[in-house]
Every structure is written in C-alpha cells, then in structure tokens.
Amino acid sequence: xxxxxxxxxxxxxxxxxxxxxxxxxxxxxxxxxxxxxxxxxxxxxxxxxxxxxxxxxxxxxxxxxxxxxxxxxxxxxxxxxxxxxxxxxxxxxxxxxxxxxxxxxxxxxxxxxxxxxxxxxxxxxxxxxxxxxxxxxxxxxxxxxxxxxxxxxxxxxxxxxxxxxxxxxxxxxxxxxxxxxxxxxxxxxxxxxxxxxxxxxxxxxxxxxxxxxxxxxxxxxxxxxxxxxxxxxxxxxxxxxxxxxxxxxxxxxxxxxxxxxxxxxxxxxxxxxxxxxxxxxxxxxxxxxxxxxxxxxxxxxxxxxxxxxxxxxxxxxxxxxxxxxxxxxxxxxxxxxxxxxxxxxxxxxxxxxxxxxxxxxxxxxxxxxxxxxxxxxxxxxxxxxxxxxxxxxxxxxxxxxxxxxxxxxxxxxxxxxxxxxxxxxxxxxxxxxxxxxxxxxxxxxxxxxxxxxxxxxxxxxxxxxxxxxxxxxxxxxxxxxx
Amino acid sequence: xxxxxxxxxxxxxxxxxxxxxxxxxxxxxxxxxxxxxxxxxxxxxxxxxxxxxxxxxxxxxxxxxxxxxxxxxxxxxxxxxxxxxxxxxxxxxxxxxxxxxxxxxxxxxxxxxxxxxxxxxxxxxxxxxxxxxxxxxxxxxxxxxxxxxxxxxxxxxxxxxxxxxxxxxxxxxxxxxxxxxxxxxxxxxxxxxxxxxxxxxxxxxxxxxxxx
Numbered sequence: 001x002x003x004x005x006x007x008x009x010x011x012x013x014x015x016x017x018x019x020x021x022x023x024x025x026x027x028x029x030x031x032x033x034x035x036x037x038x039x040x041x042x043x044x045x046x047x048x049x050x051x052x053x054x055x056x057x058x059x060x061x062x063x064x065x066x067x068x069x070x071x072x073x074x075x076x077x078x079x080x081x082x083x084x085x086x087x088x089x090x091x092x093x094x095x096x097x098x099x100x101x102x103x104x105x106x107x108x109x110x111x112x113x114x115x116x117x118x119x120x121x122x123x124x125x126x127x128x129x130x131x132x133x134x135x136x137x138x139x140x141x142x143x144x145x146x147x148x149x150x151x152x153x154x155x156x157x158x159x160x161x162x163x164x165x166x167x168x169x170x171x172x173x174x175x176x177x178x179x180x181x182x183x184x185x186x187x188x189x190x191x192x193x194x195x196x197x198x199x200x201x202x203x204x205x206x207x208x209x210x211x212x213x214x215x216x217x218x219x220x221x222x223x224x225x226x227x228x229x230x231x232x233x234x235x236x237x238x239x240x241x242x243x244x245x246x247x248x249x250x251x252x253x254x255x256x257x258x259x260x261x262x263x264x265x266x267x268x269x270x271x272x273x274x275x276x277x278x279x280x281x282x283x284x285x286x287x288x289x290x291x292x293x294x295x296x297x298x299x300x301x302x303x304x305x306x307x308x309x310x311x312x313x314x315x316x317x318x319x320x321x322x323x324x325x326x327x328x329x330x331x332x333x334x335x336x337x338x339x340x341x342x343x344x345x346x347x348x349x350x351x352x353x354x355x356x357x358x359x360x361x362x363x364x365x366x367x368x369x370x371x372x373x374x375x376x377x378x379x380x381x382x383x384x385x386x387x388x389x390x391x392x393x394x395x396x397x398x399x400x401x402x403x404x405x406x407x408x409x410x411x412x413x414x415x416x417x418x419x420x421x422x423x424x425x426x427x428x429x430x431x432x433x434x435x436x437x438x439x440x441x442x443x444x445x446x447x448x449x450x451x452x453x454x455x456x457x458x459x460x461x462x463x464x465x466x467x468x469x470x471x472x473x474x475x476x477x478x479x480x481x482x
Numbered sequence: 483x484x485x486x487x488x489x490x491x492x493x494x495x496x497x498x499x500x501x502x503x504x505x506x507x508x509x510x511x512x513x514x515x516x517x518x519x520x521x522x523x524x525x526x527x528x529x530x531x532x533x534x535x536x537x538x539x540x541x542x543x544x545x546x547x548x549x550x551x552x553x554x555x556x557x558x559x560x561x562x563x564x565x566x567x568x569x570x571x572x573x574x575x576x577x578x579x580x581x582x583x584x585x586x587x588x589x590x591x592x593x594x595x596x597x598x599x600x601x602x603x604x605x606x607x608x609x610x611x612x613x614x615x616x617x618x619x620x621x622x623x624x625x626x627x628x629x630x631x632x633x634x635x636x637x638x639x640x641x642x643x644x645x646x647x648x649x650x651x652x653x654x655x656x657x658x659x660x661x662x663x664x665x666x667x668x669x670x671x672x673x674x675x676x677x678x679x680x681x682x683x684x685x686x687x688x689x690x691x692x693x694x
Contacts, residue, residue, distance in 0.1 A: 074625075379639075381614065396629035399597070405624040409637055414611040417640040424626045424633040 031088045033217070037061065040187055043088050047156050047190075050163065060176035060186030067180045073314055073343040074372040074404055078248055080285065085250055087188045089215040141205065151196040152207055155223055158194035165196055169227050173256040173291050173320070181252040181314075182289040185221045189254065192222035197232035197263070206462050208237040211253075213273070213284065219250035226256070228263035230296065235266045237465055246282045248311060249274075253288040261296025261323065266304070268461050269317075270469050273309035280339025280368070283311025290317040294326030297352070301326075304460045306469040307334040307344060316374065318347035321355035321386075331457040332361045335473060336369030336401070345375035345406075350383035350416065359390035362454050366397040372404040379416035386413065392422040395453055397446075447473075495544075497521060497676055503529040512538025512567075519675045520547035520576075522557050523688045531560040539569035547576040548672040548685070551584035551616075552692045561590040563605070568598040568628065574605040577672050579665060581612035581692045587619040592635065596627040605635040610642060610668060612692070661693045 031042050040061055044054040069080070145152050151162060158166050176186040193209045213220045228234050238255075251273060259265050267290075276283025286309075292301045303317040319328035330346040348357040357377070365371035373392045394403035405422040427449050435445035450473055451458070458466055458473075495517040498506075510516050520530065534543055549557050563572050572592070580586045592603045609618045622635040642664050650660035666673070666689060676682050 394624075394626065396626065396631075399599070399629045401629065402625070402627045404626065405622075405635070407622060407637070409618075409620045409639055411609070411611055411618045411639040414614055414616065414641050416611075418638060419640075420620075420622070420635075420637040422622070422624060422635050424624055424631060426629045426631075 030086055030215070030218075033086050034083045035061075035085070035087060035188065039087055043188060043190065046088065046090075047159075049156075049159060052167065053159060056170070056176065057187050057189075060183050061188075063177040064180065064183035064187055067177075067183055069180050073374070074370060074406070075312055075314065075341050075343050076370075077285070077312060080248075080250060082184070084217075086215070086218040087221070088190055089218045145203075145205075148201050148204065149198040150201060150203060151194065153194055155189075155192040155194050155225065158225070162194070162196070165227065166194065166225065169225055169256070169258055171256070173258060173293050174254050174289050179289060181287045182254050185223060185252050185254045185289070189221045189223040192224045192253070193226075194224075195226045195234070195236065197228045197234050199229045200231040201229075202232065203234045206235045206237055208239070210239050213249055213251065217247070217249075219252065221251075222253045224253070224255040226265065226267070226292075227258045228260060228265045230260045231262045232260075233264040235462055236268070237462055238267070238269045239272070239465075239468075248276075248282060249284050251284050251286050251288065251310075253290075255288070255290040255317075257290075257292030257301060259292060259294050259296075259299040259301050259326075262298040263296070264300045265292065266302045266462075267292070267317070268465055269303075269305040269307075270461075270465050270472065271305065271307045271309055271313070272472060274311075275309045275340050276311040276338065278338050278367075280311070283340070284309065285312045285314075286310035287312070287314045290315065291320070291347075292318070292328075293320040294323050294328060294352075294355075297323040297325050299323045299326040300328070302329040302331070302460070303346065304331045304457065305333070305344075306457070306461070306465075306472065307332070307342060308472045310342075311340060313340075313342040313344050315344045316346055318349070319357065320349045320351065321357060321383075322351045323355075324352040325354040325356075326352055327356045329358045329460075330360070331460045333364070333454045333457045333469070333473070334362070334371055334373075335364045336366070336371045338367040338369060340367075340369045342370070343372045343374055345373045347376040348378070348388055350377075350379045350386040350388070353382065353384045353386070355383055355386045357388045359388070359392070360456055361390075361392040362457055363392070363394040363403055364397065364450060364453070365394070365401040365403050368400045370402045370404070372406060373422070374406040374408075376408045377410070377418050377420070379411040379413045379418060381412045383413050384415050386416040388416075388418045390418075390420040392420075393453070394422070394424040395450070396424065396426045495519065495675060495677070497678070497681060499523070500528050500530055501526060505531045505533070507533045507535075508543075509535045509537060510541045510543055510570075513540040514538070515542045515544075517544040517675070518546070519672065520545075520549075520559075521676075521681075521685060522547070522549035522551070522578075523685070524550050524552040524555065524692055526551075527554075527556045529558050529560065531562075533562045534564065534572070536563075536565045536567060536570045536572065538567050541567075541570040541572075543570070543572040544675075545572070545574045545576075546672045546675050547578075548669050549576075549578035549586060550685075550688050550692055551578065551580050551586050552582040553584065554582065555584040556586075557584070558587040559589065561588075563590070563592045563603060565592070565594045565598045565601045565603060569600045571602040572604070574607075575671055576607045577669050578607075578609050578618075579612060579668070579689075579692060580609060580616035580618050583613075583615040585617045585619075587621075588637075589621045589623075590635070591623040591625060592633060593625045594628050594631050594633065598628050599630040601628065601631045601633070603631070603633045607635075607637045608668070609637075609639045610665070611639060612642070658693060662690055665689050665693060
C-alpha cells in the first residue's frame with residue numbers, strides 16, 4: 001500500500017459521521033444554570049426526596065467543594081466551568097396523561113433501536129430502563145420481574161418505594177467523597193436505575209439501561225445501584241448516546257454493584273456518546289466511577305465494555321474482591337479516533353483468600369487520538385493464593401495517534417501471583433496482503449482484522465450488544481489502514 | 483544524589499554494583515551499543531534512576547538488572563527509555579527477589595516519540611516475594627506515539643514453585659538447596675550477562691544468604 005493511498009484512507013476515517021447525533025425537539029423542564037446548595041435543594045425537592053437523601057447530597061457537595069479536579073490521567077482535559085452547566089433537565093410531563101410516554105421521546109428511543117413499550121420489546125426479551133437527560137422515562141417488564149421478587153425501576157422510584165434498600169446500599173461501594181466526580185455525582189445525581197435481585201433468583205431476562213443526553217448545556221449525572229443477593233444471577237447492559245453539539249457536555253455517572261455470596265453479575269456497557277467532530281470540537285466528557293464489590297465468598301462480577309464514543313473517557317470499572325474465592329473479570333475494547341482521548345482500565349483489589357481476577361484490554365487508536373490503559377492490581381496481605389492475569393494490547397492505526405499502558409501492580413502477599421503482559425503493534429502488511437489476496441478490499445480486511453483482534457472481548461457481550469458493538473467497531477474504523 | 487553521564491557508551495558490557503542512590507544517564511547515538519547490568523545485593527537501599535536517550539537509528543540497548551533485597555532494604559528502579567529516533571532496539575530485563583521486610587519497586591517507562599518508526603522496545607520485570615512482610619510494586623509503562631513499532635512489556639509477581647521444590651526434594655536435594663537452585667534459575671537470564679566469575683560467585687553467595 002503506497003503512502004498516498006494510506007493517507008486517503010486515514011482521511012476516510014476522519015470523515016466518519018456520528019449516526020446518533022440527532023436532537024429531539026420536545027418540551028423540557030430546566031432548572032437554572034449553576035451549582036450551589038440551593039440548586040441541590042431544588043433538585044431534591046423537584047424529585048420529592050426524603051430528608052436523608054437531601055442531607056446525603058449536601059454532605060457530598062460540601063466534600064466536593066474541598067476537592068480538586070484530578071490531573072493524573074493521560075488526558076488533555078478542557079477546563080470545565082461547573083457553574084455553566086444545567087444540572088437538571090426533564091422532559092415536560094403532560095399532567096393529563098402522566099403514564100404515557102411523549103411520542104417524540106418514543107420516536108427518539110425508536111431511532112436508537114430501543115423498544116420502550118413492552119409489546120415491542122417482546123421479541124428481544126430485554127427489560128429496559130430508559131433515561132433521557134435527567135429522568136428515567138420508562139421501565140419495561142416491571143410486573144413480570146416483580147413476580148420473581150426482582151426490583152428493577154428508576155432510581156427515583158426506588159427511593160420512594162424501597163427506601164430501606166437504597167439507604168442500606170447507596171454509597172456503600174463508592175463513598176460520597178471517593179473522588180472529585182463521584183462527589184459531584186453524589187451531590188447532583190438526577191436519575192438512573194436501581195436493581196435488586198433477591199436470594200437465589202436467576203433473573204430470567206437481561207436488564208438494560210439506556211442513557212441519552214438531549215438538552216443543550218446540560219450534564220448527565222446518573223446513578224445506578226445494583227444489588228445481587230445470595231446465590232442470585234443477573235446480566236445487565238448499559239448503552240449511551242447523545243446529540244452532536246459544538247460544546248463539551250459533561251457526563252459524570254456513578255455505578256455501584258453489590259454482589260453477595262455466590263451471586264453472579266455480568267455488567268456490559270456499549271458506550272457511544274458523541275465523540276466530537278473531526279477537528280475535536282464538542283463531544284461528551286465521560287468521567288465516570290464504576291465499582292463493584294464481591295462481598296461474599298464465591299461471588300462473581302464481570303465487566304465488559306466497548307468504548308467507542310466520548311471526546312474524553314475517564315473510566316475505571318473496578319472490583320473489590322472481599323469474599324474468599326470470589327472472582328472478577330474485566331474485558332474492554334476502547335476505540336479512539338480523530339481527537340478523542342481515552343484513559344480507561346480497571347482496578348482489582350484482592351482482599352479475600354483465593355480470589356482470582358482476569359483483565360483483557362484491547363485498545364485501538366486512529367487519527368490524532370490518545371488511548372491509554374491504566375490499571376491497578378493489588379494483593380492485600382490477606383489475599384492468600386490470589387491470582388491475577390492481565391493482558392493489554394494496543395493497535396495503532398496511522399502515525400499521529402498514541403497508545404499507552406500504565407499498569408500498577410502491588411503485591412503484599414508471598415503466595416499471590418500476578419502476571420501482566422502488554423503489546424503494541426499495528427496491522428501488519430502481511431495480514432492485509434493475506435486478506436487482499438483472497439479478494440477482500442482494504443476496508444473489509446481492516447474490519448475483519450480489528451474484529452478478530454477484539455473478538456475475545458466481543459464474545460463476552462450478550463447477543464443483542466455483540467451485534468451492535470461489532471457494527472460500531474466497523475463504523476468507527478471503516479477503511480482505516482495504518 | 484550524584485549524577486553521572488556518559489556521552490559515548492562503552493562498547494563492552496558493563497556491570498554496575500549499586501551501593502548508593504545515584505542517577506545514571508546514557509545517550510546512545512546511531513549504530514551504538516549499550517549493554518549495562520545493574521546488580522543490587524542484600525543490605526543495599528537505593529533509588530536508581532536510569533535515563534537512556536536513543537538519538538540515532540541502528541542503536542542497540544540492553545539493560546539488565548537483578549536485585550536481592552532482604553531485611554529492611556528499599557530498592558527502587560526508575561527507568562526511562564526514550565526512543566527519539568526510529569530504527570533502534572532496546573531490551574530491558576529486571577528480575578528481583580524480595581525477602582524479609584524489603585520493599586522493591588520497579589518503575590519503567592518506554593517512550594517512543596512521534597516519527598520514531600521501526601522502533602523495537604521490550605521490557606520485562608519479574609519478581610518473587612519470599613516472605614509475608616516483603617512488598618513488591620511494579621509499574622511497567624508504555625507511551626507510544628508512533629504506529630510502526632513493536633513494543634511489549636511484561637511484569638510478574640509470584641512465589642517459588644512448590645512443585646519444582648517437591649521434584650528436587652524427592653530426588654534427595656535438601657529444601658534450602660532446592661530453593662537456591664530455583665532462585666539461581668530465576669535470575670539466570672540476567673546472570674548470563676555477567677562473565678566475570680568472581681562477580682558471579684559473589685552473587686551466588688548473596689542468593690544463599692537470603693534463601694536461609
């Protein structure tokens with residue numbers, strides 16, 4: 001492949017368009033811009049929250065005020081004016097028909113391929129909680145799940161209907177003062193999903209949350225809390241999109257997962273927030289804290305993420321392996337293009353005996369993007385016989401991008417074994433030649449090779465997501481040859 | 483902290499016995515070779531910053547190190563391998579044993595600058611923790627800004643293999659001797675670069691001293 005052709009193809013990637021970039025024109029309720037205690041009180045009262053939750057928010061806000069934005073990421077983060085953000089935007093409810101979904105809104109979710117009405121969802125058998133800007137607009141399959149004792153609803157409803165559960169588990173994994181963005185989220189979080197699987201129940205269908213930022217000048221601060229009681233099992237999926245805008249929009253979410261004894265939780269994310277245009281204007285700043293705890297023995301938590309969107313991603317889904325013989329996995333594919341930046345990875349904190357974790361991270365960078373893996377594996381003194389294996393691969397497409405690996409391994413136990421491997425490479429001429437020879441053009445060949453490269457992770461995704469993720473990879477990298 | 487810098491690397495392999503904290507800088511030009519092995523023996527606490535700047539093509543850099551830490555030793559390596567020019571090869575291999583209440587940390591970064599194409603850079607760090615109180619922290623890092631490169635790093639932290647010990651003991655080798663043999667074989671890839679027999683036997687004695 002000569003240089004000119006290569007340049008042309010690389011230029012080809014930068015002209016890829018974001019397909020979910022439409023804006024839905026619906027009437028929305030806003031509160032004024034800015035952040036102070038009054039705003040927090042307003043959010044809390046709009047949501048008719050109990051006193052303890054308001055106190056929780058204010059406590060977090062006071063902690064946040066004393067904190068500084070973290071700068072350790074390998075990221076060129078724009079200055080965020082936290083007073084220039086609208087912290088709450090909700091689709092206006094028609095007071096006459098409060099149970100109905102706004103048709104425009106439904107259309108939006110339809111465009112995204114998310115059925116919010118049960119009869120349409122029957123084919124897919126996935127229960128969906130859809131969050132539009134700051135509120136959850138619809139949760140499907142509530143009744144059939146309730147028969148098994150499963151609670152799956154928006155966070156606000158959970159606060160009203162199951163205050164004891166929420167109070168017991170909220171901030172038990174990610175404390176309010178955990179980090180800058182988690183504190184901000186704890187202060188202003190709007191909505192999100194709540195899920196509780198009772199003892200011994202296997203959730204009969206995949207549960208799914210869809211998040212969409214629609215309104216301009218807003219941020220999204222959702223909060224997800226998942227509790228899997230003893231011996232239960234759950235597969236949970238999360239997807240995200242946003243319209244195209246010239247400004248940066250902030251997304252600071254917190255996800256907490258509690259996995260009790262012998263429970264099994266699989267958490268999958270396909271993150272496709274608006275990544276900004278080819279010149280790096282706009283895009284979502286995706287600064288999220290996700291953490292789970294394997295509380296009891298034999299608990300299992302698996303994270304699978306496909307990250308293709310966002311101007312900046314700062315995300316480290318982590319597991320605290322507290323229960324003896326608990327296990328956790330982290331599978332990740334992160335694709336960056338144009339001027340996107342991603343600093344993502346995981347933390348595995350081994351506390352219990354015989355705990356095991358496995359990390360597989362695949363980074364793909366193209367254009368002018370920077371893609372970093374950052375991970376921590378810690379073996380505490382009590383982690384007798386614990387084991388970790390990490391594999392981090394980077395694929396570079398084009399000569400202007402960067403791929404970085406920053407692992408941190410800390411072992412306090414002589415019986416623990418930790419292994420880490422990382423490689424960086426580009427798609428080899430031989431591989432391309434092999435495909436070309438068999439009649440595949442350069443574009444298809446790259447798609448094939450990238451999919452093969454990411455296969456180990458993609459194969460962990462639930463069916464519905466695997467199809468979407470494979471397509472997303474193809475769109476993001478169509479025709480890119482390095 | 484002293485600082486030493488050699489503009490022209492030695493043609494022959496160099497073994498450096500580390501006895502104190504000292505920064506070492508190397509600049510490697512086109513076609514030049516650098517072959518350095520660091521040895522840290524028990525009873526040494528030191529910070530060892532090493533900066534290697536590769537400024538020309540065709541350079542060949544081989545950095546090796548072994549550290550045997552016991553008691554309250556604190557050893558920390560801080561390696562920066564900067565590939566400013568393409569077409570060069572660097573290899574790093576650091577193996578260490580931590581016993582007693584020793585704290586060993588390895589921080590190693592490979593940086594491949596934009597346009598330093600056809601770079602090959604490899605880094606390995608292996609550790610064995612011998613006691614409950616010893617602590618190992620390893621941070622191998624890659625920062626790559628060019629696409630046509632081959633880079634990898636690997637790090638492990640583990641213990642002496644019990645099956646190997648059983649194999650040797652069942653053939654009449656005492657437990658302590660079996661451990662010494664395991665440690666020697668673990669360090670062998672680094673030791674092989676040390677030709678001087680007197681130095682090699684000093685290291686072997688040191689291995690015996692921390693095995694017991």
